[in-house]
Amino acid sequence: xxxxxxxxxxxxxxxxxxxxxxxxxxxxxxxxxxxxxxxxxxxxxxxxxxxxxxxxxxxxxxxxxxxxxxxxxxxxxxxxxxxxxxxxxxxxxxxxxxxxxxxxxxxxxxxxxxx
Amino acid sequence: xxxxxxxxxxxxxxxxxxxxxxxxxxxxxxxxxxxxxxxxxxxxxxxxxxxxxxxxxxxxxxxxxxxxxxxxxxxxxxxxxxxxxxxxxxxxxxxxxxxxxxxxxxxxx
Numbered sequence: 001x002x003x004x005x006x007x008x009x010x011x012x013x014x015x016x017x018x019x020x021x022x023x024x025x026x027x028x029x030x031x032x033x034x035x036x037x038x039x040x041x042x043x044x045x046x047x048x049x050x051x052x053x054x055x056x057x058x059x060x061x062x063x064x065x066x067x068x069x070x071x072x073x074x075x076x077x078x079x080x081x082x083x084x085x086x087x088x089x090x091x092x093x094x095x096x097x098x099x100x101x102x103x104x105x106x107x108x109x110x111x112x113x114x115x
Numbered sequence: 116x117x118x119x120x121x122x123x124x125x126x127x128x129x130x131x132x133x134x135x136x137x138x139x140x141x142x143x144x145x146x147x148x149x150x151x152x153x154x155x156x157x158x159x160x161x162x163x164x165x166x167x168x169x170x171x172x173x174x175x176x177x178x179x180x181x182x183x184x185x186x187x188x189x190x191x192x193x194x195x196x197x198x199x200x201x202x203x204x205x206x207x208x209x210x211x212x213x214x215x216x217x218x219x220x221x222x223x224x
Contacts, residue, residue: 031210033212040123040216041216042215042216042217043158043202043214044214045212045213048210050210058211059213090158094210102206102210102212103148104148104158104160104212106157106158106159107157108156108157109157
């Protein structure tokens with residue numbers, strides 16, 4: 001099965017700072033996703049990518065951008081962090097044992113606090 | 116887009132059965148997933164339904180009725196380790212998976 005690694009488990013940033021969240025997979029899967037998770041709202045899709053240099057907006061792309069220069073790496077960028085972007089960010093990849101169902105495999109998450 | 120509803124919280128006793136309902140409204144339905152998420156951890160895949168009917172996997176079963184926009188996850192012989200959030204997710208098209216807010220299940224001794 002694919003292993004999904006998010007570089008930072010906990011980050012604290014100040015309003016206006018630029019923030020990079022990195023996600024790396026150890027296989028050759030095409031589809032990668034960024035979600036944020038907030039209490040009472042569940043997981044909401046920010047962006048996804050189905051190939052290198054390809055990206056699609058999810059449900060809440062405002063205030064975010066992404067980069068997919070290599071197949072194994074999908075980065076989420078907050079150009080100017082704001083307090084309402086304090087959240088848990090989860091990267092996910094589809095593929096693996098249940099690839100026919102496009103099952104998502106998640107990274108451990110990055111908890112971002114913006115002060 | 117999708118509108119996915121599931122109860123916020125449920126409590127049950129060890130050894131009992133709990134049924135978590137999920138209703139959805141979507142265009143281009145292409146599968147329904149259930150994920151389990153323990154506190155502080157990432158969600159992990161539990162089950163997948165794309166056709167009507169019941170899928171059984173050990174103590175967990177999932178049911179789907181596409182005409183009713185309805186699914187449930189059945190947890191039998193509850194154990195303390197089953198205390199977690201259970202997320203219902205609906206796929207529309209090839210890629211996009213949308214999640215409900217999750218149901219927190221508390222198992223009491």
